């Protein structure tokens with residue numbers, strides 16, 4: 405496994421799955437990318453800043469789950485640098 409953020413080579417058990425679609429519960433027909441633990445922590449930390457605002461902006465609790473997840477994904481991917 406290779407960390408997509410820093411390029412570190414990882415053992416499978418040390419890698420954290422990263423799904424650029426933001427939906428790691430739908431596993432069928434997917435391949436996952438991987439982050440090392442330090443990058444995974446950093447990624448989660450970044451996304452928690454302003455999480456509440458992002459949830460509100462995505463209409464959490466006021467729209468159906470699918471729409472919410474799509475909006476939330478769009479909003480949060482603005483902050484990532486993996487592409």
Ligand SMILES: [Zn+2]
Nearest residue numbers: 407410440443
């Ligand atoms: Zn890394």
